[in-house]
Amino acid sequence: MSKKNSDAPPKQLSDAALELIATRFRALSEPMRLRLLNLLMQGEHSVGQLVEATGSSQANVSKHLTLLREAGMVGTRKEGLTSICFIADPIVNELCEMMCSRLREEMEDKAKSLASGLG
């Protein structure tokens, strides 16, 4: 057989694949972007609403949204003057919830061991 044809993911990832994956995770690696995503997970928001909710500058929010759009995580739709943003890829919710619940676990474990250490 000249070619592997398994359903499993390849064990060795190419440089290009690693770059792609890294870029996606990098989009999630900034607090401000996570805050924006957190807001968008609760429903669509205009850029202006995001600016107000985050307290950041319009330019800054816009730049982060551009990056999130390029990563395919956020979509935008024009409505008159305003542009409405929304989560474009449900993986965002999954990844964030997975990470959050994992961190909650860790925090609880840490709290528990601290508490028992006081006993």
Added chain:
Amino acid sequence: MSKKNSDAPPKQLSDAALELIATRFRALSEPMRLRLLNLLMQGEHSVGQLVEATGSSQANVSKHLTLLREAGMVGTRKEGLTSICFIADPIVNELCEMMCSRLREEMEDKAKSLASGLG
């Protein structure tokens, strides 16, 4: 009721929480670290083995491993002179597999639409 008692995660995340989450995702946002994790997902490796497999410098691998250790994703066990590295948190596998399969989907969709565009 003075307090919400839902099972759902809190809607508004604190700055500290966002920093924590961002730091975790940032650990996954570099190709070299992803390559190291990819190797470790296939089983334990010594630092030297990781150096050889990646072709990177020993200092560089060590630094990335330190970061991954601080993020709680990689663990280390000393065996004589060598230290053996392993995935310490199964969330690494889940996150990476989720991201990889999502990217595969996208690539396939893109290929399909390109192909139909040629038809």
Added chain:
DNA sequence: TCGTTATGTAGCGATATAGCAAATCATTTC
């Protein structure tokens, strides 16, 4: 103890990016 081997750490230069301010673009309204 000395030397060797396997890792870890420090310092450095180059590059990337967050956030600010100002300029620009696009759309609606007068």
Added chain:
DNA sequence: GAAATGATTTGCTATATCGCTACATAACGA
């Protein structure tokens, strides 16, 4: 068309970090 509004883009500075080189630490054996 001009003004106003919402959003994006462009320079800029400060900070972070990648990978390198050189050095330091730790464990083992002669």
